[in-house]
Amino acid sequence: xxxxxxxxxxxxxxxxxxxxxxxxxxxxNVVCSGAGVRWTMAPSPAVSRLLRICDPDGVLxxxxxxxxxxxx
Numbered sequence: 001x002x003x004x005x006x007x008x009x010x011x012x013x014x015x016x017x018x019x020x021x022x023x024x025x026x027x028x029n030v031v032c033s034g035a036g037v038r039w040t041m042a043p044s045p046a047v048s049r050l051l052r053i054c055d056p057d058g059v060l061x062x063x064x065x066x067x068x069x070x071x072x
Contacts, residue, residue, distance in 0.1 A: 007032060007039035008063070014044040021047075022054045029060055 009028070011017070025041065032039045040061040043051065051060060 004035075004037050007037055009039065009041040011047045012042045012044050014046055017044075017047050017050050019050075019054065022050055025060055 007028075028039065038061075040063040041047070042063055048062075051058075051062065
């Protein structure tokens with residue numbers, strides 16, 4: 001992550017994600033923030049569902065999937 005300025009995490013293919021996955025996403029957010037790296041994720045319907053429950057304020061950055069994914 002030292003040489004990275006932007007990270008896009010493509011989760012669009014996931015069929016299931018549990019609370020441990022949310023913890024991992026939160027950890028990615030903390031590490032990227034500390035390193036000055038901007039990041040976003042392209043969620044699947046399962047990830048979107050988890051985020052509605054675990055991140056109702058929309059703290060984690062989300063974008064639409066695709067080759068030029070940008071945060072919304």
